[in-house]
Amino acid sequence: MFGLPTATVVIIVGIPAIWVIYTLVFVFLSRGWKAEDMAEDQALARTANGADGRDGGAASAKGNGGAA
Amino acid sequence: MNIETWFLVIYFLAMAGIGVWTLKIGSKGSEGYLLGGRSLGAAVTALRLQSSSMSGYMFLGAGSLAYTKGYFSLWYAMGDIGGGVLNLSILGRRMRKLSQILGSLTSIEYLEHRYPSKWIRAIAAPVALFCIFFYVMSQFIAGGRGLEMVTGIPYAWALLIAVGVIVFYTFLGGYLAVAYTDFVQAIIMLIGMVWILIGCLQAVGGWTAGNETVGQINPNLLTMWGPDGIESVQWGVIVGAVLVFSIGYMGWPHVNVSHMAMKRPSVARRASLYATGFNLLFIPAPYIVGIMALILLPTLDNPELAVFEVADTVLPNFAVGIVMAGIMAAIMSTADALLLQSGTIASQDLFQRFFKKDMSDQQSVWVSRFTVLVLAIIGYFVAVNDPPAVAEVVIFSTTVLGAAFVPVYIAAAWWKKANVPGAIWSMIAGTVSSVVWQLTGLVDVTGVDPMGVGIVCSTLALILVSLATQRSHPVPAHVLEAMKETDKIGAIPAHMLTGQNDSLAGQVPKDV
Amino acid sequence: MSAEIGTGRPVGPDLQTEDPVRMDPHVTAAEALAVFQRKLPDALAEVQAVHHPFWWAALDVRTRGLFRRSASGPVQRMDVLVNALSGRGMIADFTPRGATAGSSEWSSLIGEQSGPVPTRDEAERTARSLARAKVVKTVKLGMGIEIAPAGGLRGVLKPNWIVSGGNAKHEATILVDGLDGSHYIVRVDKVGRS
DSSP states (O other), X not given: OTTSOHHHHHHHHHHHHHHHHHHXXXXXXXXXXXXXXXXHHHHHHXXXXXXXXXXXXXXXXXXXXXXX | OOHHHHHHHHHHHHHHHHHHXXXXXXXXXXXXXXXXXXXXXXHHHHHHHHHHHHHHIIIIIXXXXXXXXXXXXXXXXXXXXXXXXXXXIIIIHHHHHHHHHHTOOSHHHHHHHHSOOHHHHHHHHHHHHHHHHHHHHHHHHHHHXXXXXXXXXXXXXXXXXXXXXXXXXXXXXXXXXXXXXXXHHHHHHHHHHHHHHHHHHHHTTSHHHHHHHHXXXXXXXXXXXXXXXXXGOOHHHHHHHHHHHHTGGGGOHHHHHHHHTBSSTTHHHHHHHHHHHHHHHHTHHHHHHHHHHHHHOTTOSOGGGHHHHHHHHHSOHHHHHHHHHHHHXXXXXHHHHHHHHHHHIIIIIIXXXXXXXXXXXXXXXXXXXXXXXXXXXXXXXXXXXXXXXHHHHHHHHHHHHHHHHHHHHHHHHHOTTOOHXXXXXXXXXXXXXXXXXXXTTHHHHHOOOHHXXXXXXXXXXXXXXXXXXXXXXXXXXXXXXXXXXXXXXXXXXXXXXXXXSHHHHTTOOTTO | OOOOOOOSOOOOGGGOOSSOEEOOOSSOHHHHHHHHHHHSTTOEEEEEXXXXXXXXXXXXXXXXXXXXXXXXXXXXXXXEEEEXXXXXXXXXXXXXXXEEOOHHHHHHHHHHOOSOOOOHHHHHHHHHHHHHHHHXXXXXXXXXXXXXXXXOOEEEEEEEEEEXXXXXXXXXXXXXXXXXXXXXXXXXXXXXXX
C-alpha cells in the first residue's frame, strides 16, 4: 500500500492509532474529573464572597521563602 | 530584494508592532496576571506544550533525519505523536493540583517544594539551564538558515540578524510572554507545514508515486530499519528514538510549567485531544517532506535545509514568502520564550536563591538581561563557527533532560516514598550516565540509546536511594498530606492550601 | 472582643504605630467551631477571638517599557502584610479595613514576643521584595519595575479564632484564620494520657 512495504505501513499507521486509542481511553477514564471542576467552582464562589487573600497570599509567602 | 524578503520584513515589523502594542495593553491586564495566575484553557495548554518545544527541530532536524535515513526517521515521530497526551495524562492534573497546594510558581520551584532541599534546585536549575541553552542554539541555527535561504545573505550575517531580532524581541518583552501567542504560533506552524506537505506531494505526483521513486534510489529507505537494511538495525536506538520525544517530554521543565498554568486540573483532558490531533497532523509532515526531498532535490549539500528548500521549490513565490515568514516567526518566538526562561532560571532560581537574597528590582532584571545576552553571544559564536546538527543538539538535550528529570517529576506526583536523597541521586545519575554514554561513544559500541540508559539509571537511583533512606530522610508530613489530597478528585480544602503550612503557624498567640 | 491583654515589655518607639486597623473577622465563631468539629467529630469546644499584629505596606507597582524613561500605564496597588512578630510576608488581595484600634493594644501584642521582632525597615524591605518577586515572575523582561510605597507602614490587627476542646478521644487546640477559615493545628493530645 502507498508504495511502501507492509511492515512500514503497519508501524506508521499502527503506532499513531495506539496513541489515538490511548488518548480516547484517557479522556474516557478521566471523565470523573469534571467533579473536581464543580467542586473548585463552588470553593471559588465561596472565597470570592469571603474576600480572603488565601491563594495569592500563601503561595507568595512561601515562594519568597518568607523573606526575613 | 525579492518578494519573499519583503514578506519577511513586513512580518517582522508587524510582529514588533504587536509586541509594542501588547506591551501597552499588557500593563493594563497585569493585575489579572499577578493575581489570576493559573488560567489557561485546553487549546492554549495543548498547543503551547507543542509549540514551546518543536519549531526549530521540526523544520530542520526532522527533515534532515528523513533525508538521510528515510522512513527509519519516523520512529522519532512515532514517539513524538504520543508525547503530549502522555505528559498530560500522567502529570497534568496531579502537577497542577500539587503545585497549587505546595504554592509553587515555577517547575523547578515545584521540585524543591516537593523534595524540600536547596540541593534540588542547586542541581536542577543548572542542568535545565544548560540543556535549554542548547535548545535555544538550535533555534538560532534554524533562524539563521531560514533567513539565509529566503534572502540569500551569507549564513554568518543571516544568523547575526536572526539572533539580533530574537534578542530584540526578548528585550522588548515579547508578545510571546503572553501565552496565547504561542497558540497562534502553533497554528501558523501547522498551516505552513501542511501547505509545504501538500505542495511537495503534488510535485512528486502523490504519496504512492513518491514512495516508488524513493524506492528506486534505495529500497531500504522505505523500511523502518534504516538505509542499511534490517541486518544492521539497532533495536536499542529504535527504542531510544521512540522514547526520547514521548517520555522525554515529561522532563522538560519549561514544558511542564504549562501544566501548572492550567485553569482547571481537568483541562488536561480536553488538552490531550487537541495535542494528539495537532501532533497527528503536524509531526509526520516534515519527515515525509524530508523523504520526498530525495526526489525533488537529490543533490542537497546540507540535509538540514531539506524542508526549507522543498518549500522554495514547490510553492509559488508569494506562498514561499508567507510560509517562510510564518515559520521564521515561530522559530524566533520559540527561541525568545526559551531565552526568557533561561533568564528567569538564572535570576530567580539561581542568583536570587543562592547568591543575593535581597536583590533589588533592577538588579534582578539586569541579571536576566545579562544572562540572555551572554547566552545569545555564546550561542552565536558556536552556531556560526561550527554549527552542530540541529537534530543532534535537540535530541541530545532532550535526552539529558529526560534522563535527569522524568523520574523525579513522575515520582513527585505519584510515589509517596520518593524523598530528597532519592531525587538528588536520580538527577545526578540520569545526567551523568546519559552525557557519559553519549560522549564516550558507547552508543555505537553497544547499540543502546543514551535515553534508555539514562532513564534506567535515574529510575533505579530514585527507587533504591529513596527506599534505603526512608528512615533517615522521611518525606515530610505536609508533603505526604498534599500528595494524599492530590490522589483525590475534588476541590482543595482551604486548610490544605495554608493551614498546615507555615503561614498560620506564625500567628499562634504566645499563651496558647 | 479581643482577649489579649498586654503583659510584655514596653516596645521601642520604632515599633509603635499610631492608629492600627482592627479588622473584623469574615468567619464567624460558629464557623470556626464547625471547622474544629470537622476535624474532631462531636467535639465540644470553646472559641476565643484573638488578633495578630501585621505591618501593612500599600505599594504602588508601575511597569515601564524598555525605551521609556518615565513610568507609564496604570498603577497597580498591592497590599502586603508582614507578620510583625515573625517577619513573614504575604500579599493580600484585599485592602484591610476596620475600626481603628488603640496603639496600646498594638504595643502590647508586639511586646508579648520574647525574641527579636522585625523592625519597621525590615518589614518594609520584606514587603517590597515580596511584591517585586511577584511582579518579576509575570512581567516581561524588557519592562522596568518601580515600586513606590503609597503612604507609610501601618499596623493591622488580623482576626483569628483559637478553638480548643475535645471529644471522647482527643483534645486539641487549633487556630482558625478569621478571614478565610483555613486552620492550623496547634496541639492534639490523646485523652487519658496525662
